[in-house]
Amino acid sequence: DTGVSQDPRHKITKRGQNVTFRCDPISEHNRLYWYRQTLGQGPEFLTYFQNEAQLEKSRLLSDRFSAERPKGSFSTLEIQRTEQGDSAMYLCASSPQLPGQGASTGELFFGEGSRLTVL
């Protein structure tokens, strides 16, 4: 399977616990994104990496959230002291940097997501 993979697919945790999600992008893609999707809503942008550099963080990403991409390959998204409002699907996506283009044109390849339920 050469698509974007995410782990775990489902996570149930108690309020106050920490959780970590992992994303493995398509191997030749140097751009990686995290989005969050709540029930009945479209995905919302959280953060973006180009290689190992985190270039933008949404205001949705509170201090309890941290994302890393240490070697420019896989990425982790950690949520500390989870709250019930954190319950959502966390989507990872990747895209290539096209030759001659300084920015992606937004054709993202999404994983199946990690669903978080905070009790």
Next chain:
Amino acid sequence: AQKVTQAQTEISVVEKEDVTLDCVYETRDTTYYLFWYKQPPSGELVFLIRRNSFDEQNEISGRYSWNFQKSTSSFNFTITASQVVDSAVYFCALSAGGSNYKLTFGKGTLLTVNP
């Protein structure tokens, strides 16, 4: 700021009917991209089409067609002769300006095609 509105929350049709999903967008940027993504029950968003703001030509791909009209800021999606496998949530999205690496999605339209 960017905004995408999909006024239809749910649509239900019978197989072989044609169906149009509406999308209206807002942006002050003159350069932008519009997208449609499909999200089947499995949850994985699947890219369907990208259209840039300078190309208003309509596009047809098999049973799918897209109508882009800058005058009304709309980018509507039509499925001809719908099939049960078309049942999914469809999202319209926009990327624009200096942040054209991130997408602003609409709330989606749940399409149910009944046999």
